[in-house]
Amino acid sequence: MAEESSKGHIPTVIADDVHIVYRVNGTGGGKGSATAALSRILRRGKGEPRGVRKVHAVRGVSFTAYRGQAIGLIGTNGSGKSTLLRAIAGLLPPESGKVYTDGQPSLLGVNAALMSDLTGERNVVLGGLAMGMSREEIRSRYQKIVDFSGINEKGDFITLPMRTYSSGMAARLRFSIAAAKNHDVLMIDEALATGDRKFRVRSEERIRELRKEAGTVFLVSHNNKTIRDTCDRVLWLEKGELLMDGSTDEVLKAYERETGK
Numbered sequence: 001m002a003e004e005s006s007k008g009h010i011p012t013v014i015a016d017d018v019h020i021v022y023r024v025n026g027t028g029g030g031k032g033s034a035t036a037a038l039s040r041i042l043r044r045g046k047g048e049p050r051g052v053r054k055v056h057a058v059r060g061v062s063f064t065a066y067r068g069q070a071i072g073l074i075g076t077n078g079s080g081k082s083t084l085l086r087a088i089a090g091l092l093p094p095e096s097g098k099v100y101t102d103g104q105p106s107l108l109g110v111n112a113a114l115m116s117d118l119t120g121e122r123n124v125v126l127g128g129l130a131m132g133m134s135r136e137e138i139r140s141r142y143q144k145i146v147d148f149s150g151i152n153e154k155g156d157f158i159t160l161p162m163r164t165y166s167s168g169m170a171a172r173l174r175f176s177i178a179a180a181k182n183h184d185v186l187m188i189d190e191a192l193a194t195g196d197r198k199f200r201v202r203s204e205e206r207i208r209e210l211r212k213e214a215g216t217v218f219l220v221s222h223n224n225k226t227i228r229d230t231c232d233r234v235l236w237l238e239k240g241e242l243l244m245d246g247s248t249d250e251v252l253k254a255y256e257r258e259t260g261k
């Protein structure tokens with residue numbers, strides 16, 4: 001079992017029967033519209049509030065993550081991977097069940113809140129402060145962050161607003177900011193998928209280092225090779241349920257058999 005191979009057995013995240021439900025407002029359309037009329041007919045007798053739909057995105061997930069583990073989250077589109085990460089980060093309250101974390105979890109997603117109108121330079125400072133680094137720490141690591149991102153390899157892009165970056169460039173900068181710090185629990189949502197090969201190799205290397213520095217890394221990815229190269233344990237989610245939890249090899253083999261990829 002994957003948990004037995006964990007170094008030192010120090011738990012960093014415990015999820016206990018976690019359920020996450022989204023409530024979506026405004027699904028009825030306008031008052032007099034055809035969609036509103038249709039949804040009134042469909043809703044008849046169901047006793048749900050007007051225009052509110054529930055999406056049960058995570059269903060009864062339980063696991064314990066340990067220090068030094070890199071855990072891949074896999075599953076087909078819409079299976080609940082990002083939702084589970086957001087719940088671990090404390091950004092979504094569970095409908096029922098509990099998430100316990102040791103230390104401050106940092107979620108690095110493709111939608112991480114940097115400001116597109118500010119320059120890359122300003123965003124390095126902003127992102128660093130948001131992660132709890134002091135101005136002094138940011139100053140001393142600034143050049144390393146920019147070099148790691150490779151943003152300036154093709155010209156002086158770091159002094160341009162982030163809205164002028166390609167999606168790959170923006171994702172690289174976000175990863176580089178987050179990776180500049182050692183994290184108790186670092187969660188990465190697809191950030192590597194948008195980088196090119198050279199950057200991917202560099203970030204995978206950094207994930208391995210972060211693991212050695214005793215944190216726990218969670219990685220959501222549709223790239224099985226990235227999961228294989230960086231993770232020692234994998235959680236497979238499907239329709240919000242935890243289908244399998246085990247060693248990377250064991251779970252990926254079963255996943256590939258099932259999905260044919």
Ligand SMILES: Nc1ncnc2c1ncn2[C@@H]1O[C@H](COP(=O)(O)OP(=O)(O)OP(=O)(O)O)[C@@H](O)[C@H]1O
Pocket residue numbers: 022023024055056057075076077078079080081082083084
């Ligand atoms: N903000 C939201 N409001 C309502 N429903 C949502 C919201 N975000 C996600 N969902 C729903 O929750 C379910 C799980 O979505 P989630 O984004 O967690 O899946 P995922 O496994 O990360 O998918 P992907 O691999 O496509 O990124 C889906 O049915 C999705 O439609």
